[in-house]
Every structure is written in C-alpha cells, then in structure tokens.
Amino acid sequence: MTVSKRSAISPKRDEDFSQWYQAVIEQAEMAETSDVRGCMVMRPWGYSIWERIQQLLDQRFKAMGHQNMYFPLLIPMHYLEKEADHVDGFAKECAVVTHRRLVSDGNGGLKPGSPLEEPYVIRPTSETLIGQKFSKWINSYRDLPLKMNQWANVMRWEMRPRLFLRTSEFLWQEGHTAHANADEADQQALAMLACYQDFCETVLLMPTLVGEKSEGERFPGAQKTYSVEVMMQDGKALQAGTSHFLGQNFSKAFNIQYTDQQEQRQYAWTTSWGVSTRLVGGLIMTHGDDDGLCLPPQISPIQVVILPIVHDESKRSTVMDYARQLADQLTGIHYAQEAVRVMVEARPGQQTWSWVKKGVPIRIEVGMREIANDQVSLSSRHLPYRDKTTLTVAQLLQQLPDRLHAVHEALWARAQAWRAGKSHMVRSQDELYDYFKSNEAGFVGGFWVPSLDYEHQLREDLSVTVRCMPIDRSEGPGICIFSGRETSCLAYFARSY
Amino acid sequence: MTVSKRSAISPKRDEDFSQWYQAVIEQAEMAETSDVRGCMVMRPWGYSIWERIQQLLDQRFKAMGHQNMYFPLLIPMHYLEKEADHVDGFAKECAVVTHRRLVSDGNGGLKPGSPLEEPYVIRPTSETLIGQKFSKWINSYRDLPLKMNQWANVMRWEMRPRLFLRTSEFLWQEGHTAHANADEADQQALAMLACYQDFCETVLLMPTLVGEKSEGERFPGAQKTYSVEVMMQDGKALQAGTSHFLGQNFSKAFNIQYTDQQEQRQYAWTTSWGVSTRLVGGLIMTHGDDDGLCLPPQISPIQVVILPIVHDESKRSTVMDYARQLADQLTGIHYAQEAVRVMVEARPGQQTWSWVKKGVPIRIEVGMREIANDQVSLSSRHLPYRDKTTLTVAQLLQQLPDRLHAVHEALWARAQAWRAGKSHMVRSQDELYDYFKSNEAGFVGGFWVPSLDYEHQLREDLSVTVRCMPIDRSEGPGICIFSGRETSCLAYFARSY
Structure with missing residues (x-):
C-alpha cells in the first residue's frame, strides 16, 4: 500500500513540525513573508479564514452588548508613561513615528523630514488611548458599564517571526469595558474568557485549558490575566486568547472616575480582552495533517467544493452547467444556522489536490458518468484521499448537513484524543x-x-x-x-x- | 407656528454650514477628535454606518470576482522611490517610522531608541507593496487578471483636519488589479467607477457626477483617474470615490511581467480604486437637516427604533414587553433583501430626540394607550418631527417596507432637487x-x-x-x-x- 504513505506536504509532521507548518501555509496559499520585518501578507485563503473568525466573534460580542468603535493607530508617547508596568511591558517592541514627511536626500533617494514635536508609537494595544476617552465619556454610575470592542491592526516588533503565530503587525480585536465595581469587572473578564473558550471549542474545534495566568505571564498593567490555552499537535501550548481584569490601574492612570449613587467620586474598574490572527495558526496546528490544512466546517470559507471532471473538452459546458445547478441547490441547504458555502472549481485541469491542501471539508466530483446516473462522488477531508462515496443528488441534498457534521465531530474527537495523549x-x-x-x-x-x-x-x-x-x-x-x-x-x- | 422654527442642531445649516456639520456629528455621537494630530475616534454610531458601507460594498466586490487580502501597514522607504510621480504626490504627508523601541530619557520619561536600518512609512496607499507581490505572483497570461481588495487604515498627515472628510488616518478599501492588456484594465477601472456610482446613488442616495479627472487632479502615478463627485448641501463638491487606470507605470516600477500566448514577456496593466470613511461625511452633508443626521434606510444601522412611552413606572415592564414582542415581529420583515433592523430603546426617559439626531428612518412609539388599541404611533425622519401616523400593528407589519421605501424615495428626490438647483x-x-x-x-x-x-x-x-x-x-x-x-x-x- 504505497498509496497511503504518499502525502501532499513535505516534510510530514513527524519529520519536522515547524517546516511542515510553513509548507502547509505555502501550499494552501494562506500567507507569505514580506520585505517588512516580521510582517506577513495574508493571501485570500488565509484572510478569508480570518474574515470568518471576525464575523462569528463579532456577532457574539454584539449579542453580549459590546459596541464597535475605532480609535487612532498612533499613541502619543507620553500616554505610555502613565502606567509603569504597561510601558515596561511594551517599550521594547514599539514602532516609533518621529517624522511627518519624506524629503530628498540629495542623492536621488529619500530621507525622513520634519521631525514631530512629540513622537508617536504605533499601538501595540490601546488601553491608554481608550482609557483617556473613557475618562471623558464616563461621569456618572449611569454611564456604566461601558462596553466596547475594536477590530484593528497592532504592531509589536518581533525578532523571531512566524506566519500567523508571531508577526510584528497582526490583526486582532481588543475589547475594553469599564464598570462600577471590582466584582462586575472581574465577572466581565470571565464572561469574555468563556466566550473565547466556547468559540474555540465549538467552532474552531480546539480543546482548551482555561484559567488564570501566573504573575510572570500577566499582561503588563493587569491585576489578573485569564487565558485560553490550546495544545498544538507537537504538544506545545498556544495562547489562543486572553482576558484581563485591569483593576483600577488604568482608571487611576487616566482618571476614569464616576459619581456613584451616594454622590461620591469613584475610580472605575476596567477590563480588556483580545484574540488575533494567531488563531489561524492554531487551526493549522490543531487540525492539519500530512496532506495540508483541514478546516472545521463552521469556519471554512468554502464548505463544499464541486470539482467538474472533464475528460472530453466537448462536454465541458455540459459538466459545468450541471455543477453550477448543483451548487445552486446546495446553497439552499443550511448547516449551523447558515446557508452552506459552495464553490464550483472553474479552472480547467484536475484541481483536487489544491482543495485537499486548502482543507475544504467536503469535495464533490461530477463528470459525465455522474450526470448520466444523476449521482455525485463525495469525499470528506478528514478521511483518506481515495475514499469516495457515490450518492444520488437527492441523497446528497438530504445528507449534506450530516456529512458536514461528521467532519465536525471527527475533527473534534481527533483533537481531543491528541491532547489526552499528551496530558x-x-x-x-x-x-x-x-x-x-x-x-x-x-x-x-x-x-x-x-x-x-x-x-x-x-x-x-x-x-x-x-x-x-x-x-x-x-x-x-x-x-x-x-x-x-x-x-x-x-x-x-x-x-x- | 414657533414649533416649526425649533431645531435640534445649532447653528442651522444656513447659519453656518461648517459648524452645523460638526454639531450634527457631536449630537449624533458619531465621532470626535483625539490627541493624535488630525486623527478621530469613531464612536459606535459613526462606526456602525461605516460597517454597513463595508458590508454592502464587500458583497459587491466579491460578486465582481475580487478577493480580499491583507498587506503590511508599513512600506520600506526605498519602495516609494521607484515611481517618481507617486512619491512626489505622497512624500509631503508620510508618517515615518524610524525607531523600533522606546527607552528611558533619564528624566523619568521616554525617548525613541534603536534606530531602524531603513525607515518605514505608514502606508498612504499600497500600490508599491502590492506591486512588488504582484511581480512575484504573476508569471503567465494564465495568472491574469489578478483582482484583489484590501480593507485597511491608511495615513496621510492632514494639516486642516475635518471629522470624516479629512483625517490623518482614515479607513478605506483599496482594490488592485492586473490585466494582460490596456483596454481590459481601463474597462476594469470603469467597472469599479460604475460600482461606486451605483452604490452612491441607490444605497447612499447621493446623486453623482462621474467622469475622468483632469491632469491637475490625477492620482500620483495614474494614467487616468476616474471619480465620483457628489454635491453637498452647501453646493461644494465632495470626491466620493476614485478609480485609477495606472497604465504600465507601476508594472514597470515593480517589474510586473507575464509571458503572453506567443511566449513573449510583457508588462501587465494595473488599476487601483478606493472609497473611505469620507463617505460617512458625504452622507451627513447630503441628507442632514436642522434636526441632525438623516439616514437612507439601506445604510442606517437601525432602520426602526421602538420608543416605549412610560408615564406610570408600574407599567414599565408591560410596555417594554410589548415593545420587545413588536420588535421580534418586525425583525421577520424584509426590506431591500435584508431583515429589517429594529431596536427597542431600553433607557428610561424620553429619548426621541436622540434618535431624531441620529437619523433613524422610522420611529415607533408605544405606550399604554397604543397597547390598549393594539396600535402604534409612527414617525418618519424626513417628515416634520411632530407628524405622527397611528397604525394598527397589522397595518404596520404590512406597510413597513413601503414606509421605509417612502423615506428612501423622499431623500433621493430631495437630494436630486438640491443638486439641480445648484447646477x-x-x-x-x-x-x-x-x-x-x-x-x-x-x-x-x-x-x-x-x-x-x-x-x-x-x-x-x-x-x-x-x-x-x-x-x-x-x-x-x-x-x-x-x-x-x-x-x-x-x-x-x-x-x-
């Protein structure tokens, strides 16, 4: 059985996990490095996975009463001086903007011109900027709780970058809330931890460990940091998300005060919490196999890819028409409360491997033989490549949600087993x-x-x-x-x- | 009739249009200035309008075959030297990153530390970074056309900032495409112009003028710039969106070549196109009136706000329950192919003016009197504040799409009339x-x-x-x-x- 030993990704996981990770990303065309130190370019497949994460988390945040806002990219340098632990934590990795134009260097090149009066830092996180505004918006206990979120890019120079896991610039969401008392703020931080845990387990299918961080691992400026930890297939931990109870550290640094019901001025209690494009790296290392990426159905940008099999070019349009009609029918089906996401592969040639490597949960082949019998040939990504099931179109329409759910269940079971074996x-x-x-x-x-x-x-x-x-x-x-x-x-x- | 002279926004438009604009934004809590020069904070109402613009445009771009990617925030300085017109156009407003950490200044403060070998510029636009990657991804005519889009923040120092209209940092989308010949690229640029025009006219209800820019107004590095121009109520033009046919300027600067069907190496032809958070400013100045913002139904984050009228606190929960049940019923109705977006005002006190100033198309009041008669009291934002129509709930359910459409039609007619009168x-x-x-x-x-x-x-x-x-x-x-x-x-x- 030489067939079973063949794999699309080289090296295999057990040969060199780190190289395997890079190869999966490259073969699935998810992202690549750039000339900007530690920064990546997210290509359509990688970015569309992030878009799905955004969309699903955003719904959850809004249902919990958080409103989206957008704060400036740049932070005045003196803001960072106000919370001592915070600046200690981030100063070493800050990108600093010092000039406001480029001018000729006299040799046909350019150089920075017009120094700024005060330098700015590209946000490594936004507690400072947001704290300053909270102090303006919050006056009375009636203004509390204040619950917001922001989807944004942040920058922390990274000396040992790895695509998705550690990049100097990354995309994330940062939630920030302010409360009238410590307990409510702590409960909010725990509620966001639970939100991340549930999303990781039920959508991304990554078994989690959740809890409080030890003193040495706490967020700079936090009183408590909670985190969601996920085990990768090499047995290493990935911090998938964090939620911080900030106590009154930032409210004292930025003067976030409110008048309570007894007319007394009090400092508010704040939280912050975030997940980032790092989750995409977590997905790869949780579910990927030696044939590439393997995506949980709820997060996969495409859940079903229809692959037209054309042996005779004169039949191409017949097969393509059939494939497109089938796609229209499948789009009417729902799985996990959303219309099924279906794509027809329109490029000529056998593209099966490209979709295996991209990790699409279900592949459906249709050719003249299938058309003649009103059938399709179905493969599930978590099963061996050559396993195909022949179904009538009627059966497919009926079974598709269950077939997707079978991939979901299989990936979850596999991930749990992996972790149990290494705990x-x-x-x-x-x-x-x-x-x-x-x-x-x-x-x-x-x-x-x-x-x-x-x-x-x-x-x-x-x-x-x-x-x-x-x-x-x-x-x-x-x-x-x-x-x-x-x-x-x-x-x-x-x-x- | 002193009532008709009263207005929620001071000054009125004809007293001081510029101050009126600021007041509308402040009263609707859309955005405010920050300590970062020329940068604004977008508050929930302003940001949620941008989210709607994003969502609807993104659907259109994807339907046209563009795929989203994400490129780095920073551009190596030498990239900008490669296209002479381009750097001339943007050098004066570039934010320059020169250091990679903050260090103690010895006086308890901070200063930039560790100078970078080569400075980076925060992207004012991304033709250069993207051109460099296109040169890598494009090898053959089979790789063309390459069609992508990015949602991102960009930075151009602004000396005379105005909220939404001119801010140093703004949010936008920038589309970039590469094609095998000049005509196809030009047609793509025109197709995006048509996309923007249609979106501005049918969704934002802003009458447009579209055409090519003159030489003095062209994008730095473009061969042709097309634009969508919209007239504000003060008769000034707002450039709402631009689409550029870049010719071979960037493909020659970044060596974007492909092998054609005759095995000859050819330079590709590229385009770029974008709209930004400036559109939110355009909405304000197109439809706003002396009572504040006035939003087209398709773009309004909330289309119907239900205002519970509680005179007797013991009846609050009865009224609130009724309001929430009504909201559930209304959410089942569709307008413009989307479920109607309904909100129940949960804050105590009469909040009507806050929703007038936020421009929500339809307001529905329910109190004990309405409950007793199974009725509601409906107001439309484009009509005088005191105009109320009493409807039974059954009538409301039946008429709501038409009521929303009436606001749509009225705003469009009003905007067209304004423009005609000043052309x-x-x-x-x-x-x-x-x-x-x-x-x-x-x-x-x-x-x-x-x-x-x-x-x-x-x-x-x-x-x-x-x-x-x-x-x-x-x-x-x-x-x-x-x-x-x-x-x-x-x-x-x-x-x-």
Whole structure:
C-alpha cells in the first residue's frame, strides 16, 4: 500500500513540525513573508479564514452588548508613561513615528523630514488611548458599564517571526469595558474568557485549558490575566486568547472616575480582552495533517467544493452547467444556522489536490458518468484521499448537513484524543523535571503555590512556563510540587509558542 | 407656528454650514477628535454606518470576482522611490517610522531608541507593496487578471483636519488589479467607477457626477483617474470615490511581467480604486437637516427604533414587553433583501430626540394607550418631527417596507432637487468667473479643451477645480469656454472639500 504513505506536504509532521507548518501555509496559499520585518501578507485563503473568525466573534460580542468603535493607530508617547508596568511591558517592541514627511536626500533617494514635536508609537494595544476617552465619556454610575470592542491592526516588533503565530503587525480585536465595581469587572473578564473558550471549542474545534495566568505571564498593567490555552499537535501550548481584569490601574492612570449613587467620586474598574490572527495558526496546528490544512466546517470559507471532471473538452459546458445547478441547490441547504458555502472549481485541469491542501471539508466530483446516473462522488477531508462515496443528488441534498457534521465531530474527537495523549499529572518537582527532560512537549498538571521564583527557575531550567491555573479549584487541595505545602491551586505547565 | 422654527442642531445649516456639520456629528455621537494630530475616534454610531458601507460594498466586490487580502501597514522607504510621480504626490504627508523601541530619557520619561536600518512609512496607499507581490505572483497570461481588495487604515498627515472628510488616518478599501492588456484594465477601472456610482446613488442616495479627472487632479502615478463627485448641501463638491487606470507605470516600477500566448514577456496593466470613511461625511452633508443626521434606510444601522412611552413606572415592564414582542415581529420583515433592523430603546426617559439626531428612518412609539388599541404611533425622519401616523400593528407589519421605501424615495428626490438647483451651464470664461464670484458654490458645466494652465489659473483666481469630465461625449461638440476652440469634452467646475 504505497498509496497511503504518499502525502501532499513535505516534510510530514513527524519529520519536522515547524517546516511542515510553513509548507502547509505555502501550499494552501494562506500567507507569505514580506520585505517588512516580521510582517506577513495574508493571501485570500488565509484572510478569508480570518474574515470568518471576525464575523462569528463579532456577532457574539454584539449579542453580549459590546459596541464597535475605532480609535487612532498612533499613541502619543507620553500616554505610555502613565502606567509603569504597561510601558515596561511594551517599550521594547514599539514602532516609533518621529517624522511627518519624506524629503530628498540629495542623492536621488529619500530621507525622513520634519521631525514631530512629540513622537508617536504605533499601538501595540490601546488601553491608554481608550482609557483617556473613557475618562471623558464616563461621569456618572449611569454611564456604566461601558462596553466596547475594536477590530484593528497592532504592531509589536518581533525578532523571531512566524506566519500567523508571531508577526510584528497582526490583526486582532481588543475589547475594553469599564464598570462600577471590582466584582462586575472581574465577572466581565470571565464572561469574555468563556466566550473565547466556547468559540474555540465549538467552532474552531480546539480543546482548551482555561484559567488564570501566573504573575510572570500577566499582561503588563493587569491585576489578573485569564487565558485560553490550546495544545498544538507537537504538544506545545498556544495562547489562543486572553482576558484581563485591569483593576483600577488604568482608571487611576487616566482618571476614569464616576459619581456613584451616594454622590461620591469613584475610580472605575476596567477590563480588556483580545484574540488575533494567531488563531489561524492554531487551526493549522490543531487540525492539519500530512496532506495540508483541514478546516472545521463552521469556519471554512468554502464548505463544499464541486470539482467538474472533464475528460472530453466537448462536454465541458455540459459538466459545468450541471455543477453550477448543483451548487445552486446546495446553497439552499443550511448547516449551523447558515446557508452552506459552495464553490464550483472553474479552472480547467484536475484541481483536487489544491482543495485537499486548502482543507475544504467536503469535495464533490461530477463528470459525465455522474450526470448520466444523476449521482455525485463525495469525499470528506478528514478521511483518506481515495475514499469516495457515490450518492444520488437527492441523497446528497438530504445528507449534506450530516456529512458536514461528521467532519465536525471527527475533527473534534481527533483533537481531543491528541491532547489526552499528551496530558499528564505530576506529584513532585522531580516528576515534572523528568517529564520535560525526556519529552519535548505536552501539558503537565500539578498542584502548586504560585511563586514567581519558581516560574523563573522553570523557564531557565526547562524553557517551561505556567500556562494557566484553572479557576475551578474543586480538584484540590493537594500538595505543591515545589514547596510541599498544601494548596488548592492547580497549574498546567508546558512549553509554548 | 414657533414649533416649526425649533431645531435640534445649532447653528442651522444656513447659519453656518461648517459648524452645523460638526454639531450634527457631536449630537449624533458619531465621532470626535483625539490627541493624535488630525486623527478621530469613531464612536459606535459613526462606526456602525461605516460597517454597513463595508458590508454592502464587500458583497459587491466579491460578486465582481475580487478577493480580499491583507498587506503590511508599513512600506520600506526605498519602495516609494521607484515611481517618481507617486512619491512626489505622497512624500509631503508620510508618517515615518524610524525607531523600533522606546527607552528611558533619564528624566523619568521616554525617548525613541534603536534606530531602524531603513525607515518605514505608514502606508498612504499600497500600490508599491502590492506591486512588488504582484511581480512575484504573476508569471503567465494564465495568472491574469489578478483582482484583489484590501480593507485597511491608511495615513496621510492632514494639516486642516475635518471629522470624516479629512483625517490623518482614515479607513478605506483599496482594490488592485492586473490585466494582460490596456483596454481590459481601463474597462476594469470603469467597472469599479460604475460600482461606486451605483452604490452612491441607490444605497447612499447621493446623486453623482462621474467622469475622468483632469491632469491637475490625477492620482500620483495614474494614467487616468476616474471619480465620483457628489454635491453637498452647501453646493461644494465632495470626491466620493476614485478609480485609477495606472497604465504600465507601476508594472514597470515593480517589474510586473507575464509571458503572453506567443511566449513573449510583457508588462501587465494595473488599476487601483478606493472609497473611505469620507463617505460617512458625504452622507451627513447630503441628507442632514436642522434636526441632525438623516439616514437612507439601506445604510442606517437601525432602520426602526421602538420608543416605549412610560408615564406610570408600574407599567414599565408591560410596555417594554410589548415593545420587545413588536420588535421580534418586525425583525421577520424584509426590506431591500435584508431583515429589517429594529431596536427597542431600553433607557428610561424620553429619548426621541436622540434618535431624531441620529437619523433613524422610522420611529415607533408605544405606550399604554397604543397597547390598549393594539396600535402604534409612527414617525418618519424626513417628515416634520411632530407628524405622527397611528397604525394598527397589522397595518404596520404590512406597510413597513413601503414606509421605509417612502423615506428612501423622499431623500433621493430631495437630494436630486438640491443638486439641480445648484447646477448650471456656462458658455464663456466670463460667465464662469461671474458665477463663482457671486456664488459661493454650485456645479458649473462648460465645454473645454483640457489644459493644466487653465486649471492652475482657476485655482488661483477662484479656488475652483475641474471636478470631472464626463466620459459620455454625446453632448458635444461645443466651444471651449477658455480657448474658443471646438471640443467634445465637457467639464464640471466647482469648489470642493
């Protein structure tokens, strides 16, 4: 059976996971590097996956009462000075705008001209700009909660860029809210965490670990950072989304005050939360196989591709007409409350592999033989390439939602199995060290008493970090693997992207 | 009748059009200025209008075969040196990134650190970056046409900013295509012009003038620039969208070559085209009245607002329940192929004026009296504030699409009448000068032989520019108002934003 060993992507995952990742992106024409340090160009297939993520998350945010706004790209430098932890966290990676025109350099080239009075920074995140406006818009308890979101590009110079996972510029959403009390703000941060978790699990089909970040991994300026952590097929963790309870740090830095019902001036409590184009990288590394990308049906920009099989050019228009009529019929079907997204491949030649590599859930072949029998030949992306099922058109129309759902279920089951196989619990520091010395990756859980010192030690000794500490403490108490003290806090340790 | 003289916006349009414009934006909470020079913050109402524009245009672009991509925000400085006209056009307004971090200034503040080897410019437009990638992706005639679009922010320092109309950063779409021959590229540019024209006229209800730009108004680097020009209520022109036939200027600067069917290497022919958040400003100045914004039904983020009238607090939940049930019923109705967008005002107090000022097409009041009679009280935004029609709920459900369409028709008729009243033809230079010396604004048509000298003269003498030259030459030939020579070319002259 040499057939089963053939794969569209070289190298295979188990040969070189990192190279495999690059090859999947290239073969599916999702994105490529550019001459701008660390910045990528998102090509139609990669960008359309991001558009789907945007569309589905935007609906969820709006249903939760968040309104979209848009704030400036640039931040006056002095804004960043107002919150000390925040500037410490981002200063090293800020793109700084210092001039407002280009002038001739006298040698036929250009140079920056007209220095600005105050430099601007391209937003690495917008807590500062938004905080300043919140302070203006919020006066009374009646103005709270204030709940907004922004879809935008941000910039953090990246010295070791990787397409989608780490790029100097990336696209994201950043939500920002302000509340009258700490508990409500913390609940909001947790509600957004739950929103991300649900989206990751039910739409992107990525099993998650959610919890609070340890001190060493907290967002600069946050009082608590919550995160959604996803395991990639190489066993490394990807931080898929974060939600921050900012306490009163930004409200004090930007004077976000309101008058409460007792006529007292109070500082508001704020949150922020975001996910980015990094999720596209997470999809690739969760579901991709040695034939390329493999997309969950709800997120795939195209759910069904119809491939006309033309052996005799004189029959091309007959086959194409049949394919287009079939597409019209399929578009009338709904799956997951949306009309099914169908495309007819119009390019001549056998294009099957291009759609396998792009990860489209269902492929349907139609040729003269199928037309004669009012049939189609159906393949599902998660099954071996050569598995084809012959269906009548009537059967296809009836079964399509179930067929899509079968891909959904299969990808979810596969991802869960992968993760289960690489998740372990340890009861001592030795077990933890043994594990990460003999295993490249995996999620390792253990009880611990949070300690920044141990975090530094782990990073230095093993390049391992605390990914998150589950909020639900029902598994405890247990014994801290480092200190031997009793603790109700569980932590998950892993190497990460 | 003092009532009719009352207005929500001060000053009124005929008192100070420019101040009126600012007041409409402020009262409708659409946008405001920021501490970033020339950059605005788009608040939910302003941004949601832009989201509607995006959504509807994006559908049209995709139906025309354009695919969305995303290119980097930053452009290496040397890219701009490659097309001489292009850099001349944009160098004066480029934001230049020169450093890649912030460091302590030694006095508790910050300063730029780590100079970049080569500065970057924040994209003022992306022909250069995209041209460089096109040169890589295009090899054969089979790769053509290549048709793409990008939704993005761009930056051009603006010394005289005005919300939506002129901001240093603005949001836009920029389409870019490459073709095998000049005619196909020119036809593509014209097809996008027609797309913009249709969208402006049938959705935004802004009567347009379309045609080619004169030499003095051409896009830097274009061979031909086409534009859609719209008249604002003060009689000034607003350039609402442009579409450029770039010839081979960018393909030669960035080496975009393909091998033709005769195996010869040829330079491709390219186009670019865009509209921006400026369209939101155009909407305000086309349809707004002395009570604020007035939105065409197809573009309004909310088409029907239901206002609960509560005189007796004990009845609040009864009225609110009734309002929400009504909203559910209305959401099932379709107008212009979309489900009607309905909102229930949940804030206590009489909020009618806030929705008048936001320009929502239909307002429906429900209180205990209406509930008792199974009725509603309906107002249309384009009619006087106090005009109310009592309808049964059954009548409302039946009539709503027609009621929305009545607003649509009324706004279109009003805008056309405005423009007709301020459009004139002249037959000599004297008539043209007389007109613009005694009139602040208006569109003036006349035959002319295109001449850059006359363009400069007009700008200097009258601050008037050639807005566009209609492509349809069927009205000619006539006599050039400047040179007296026969010409088939008509031009429209105006003062502009």
